[in-house]
Structures are given as structure tokens and as C-alpha cells.
Amino acid sequence: MTPGRIDAMIGALVAVLMLAAVGSWIASGPPVDPERAQSLASPSLPTPATISALNRSAGQIVANNPFRLSRRPASVRYARYVTPVAQSEDAPPRLRPRLVLKGIVGGPPWQAIIDGLPGAPPGTVVSVGNSFQSLTISAIARDAVMVQGADTTWRLTLSK
Secondary structure, eight states: OOHHHHHHHHHHHHHHHHHHHHHHHHHTSOOOOHHHHHHHHSOOOOOOOOHHHHHHHHHHHHHTOTTSTTSSOOSSOOOSSOOOOOOOSSSOOOOOOOOEEEEEESSSSOEEEEEOOTTSOTTEEEOTTOEETTEEEEEEOSSEEEEEOSSOEEEEEOOO
16 A cells, blocks of 8 residues: 555544544534424524614613723713823933934944934944943944934944
């Protein structure tokens, strides 16, 4: 016998055993009421709803607030146009700096000239490990600089 033929015979045997298991599982279920079986076999068509019945149902749905866990109206009124909330003075504004790589100098170890670093003048010469507020220079190669922020990593390249 070839391996393909053995695989086919094993597959057929597994299929037969699974059919037997499903058949015994169905047969072991609870008995079905004949009237219920008849109603499931030929379901009756629903009667058309009247306008008043639909209005009552809609009123019940709205009263129960189906999309709220508490099933009560919201404590805050919905406003289509929300006025912006003023930032507190404690939290500084989260602005992303506009970093520009002006040049890379030296050889290993490389240094870079970058504009836009927070708290530093334009054309600041940086090396790996320098920090400027929340930004850290993580790597400098001959054609790119990696700047690591709190939630972002910039890859600055020289423009041609």
C-alpha cells in the first residue's frame, strides 16, 4: 500500500467514527415534544405590527436606555458642539518639536547639528546620549540620527 492510500483510508475511518459520535450525541439528547417539533417545522408568519404597537415598543426601548449599563439617562446633557476645555497650568502643552538635521560631522564617534531641539539654540551640536528635555539622542550614523522621545522615535536624515 502506498502512503497516500493509507492516509485516505485513515481519513475515511476518522470521518465514519465522527459521524457515529455525532449520531449518538444527537440520539442521547432530550426528547422533543411533537407539538413543538411541528411548530418548528412549519412556523407561522408573524402578524403585521400596527402603528400604535410600534410606537409603544419604541417608547419602551427609549425609556429603558438600551445602550447604557445603568439603564438611566445620562447625567450630562449631550452637546453637539463641545467647547474646548482650557488646559490646566500644571500640565505643559504636548507639542512635537520640528527637528531638522543640518549636518553630521566627524567620524566615529559622529556628531550632528540639529535645529529645533527644545531648550537649545538652532544649530546645536549633539552626540549620542545628549538629552534635551524629554528627547535623547540615541544613535548617530554617517547619514542619519535617531532621536528618542517619550512616545516617538524620530529618524532624521540629511536632505539632498
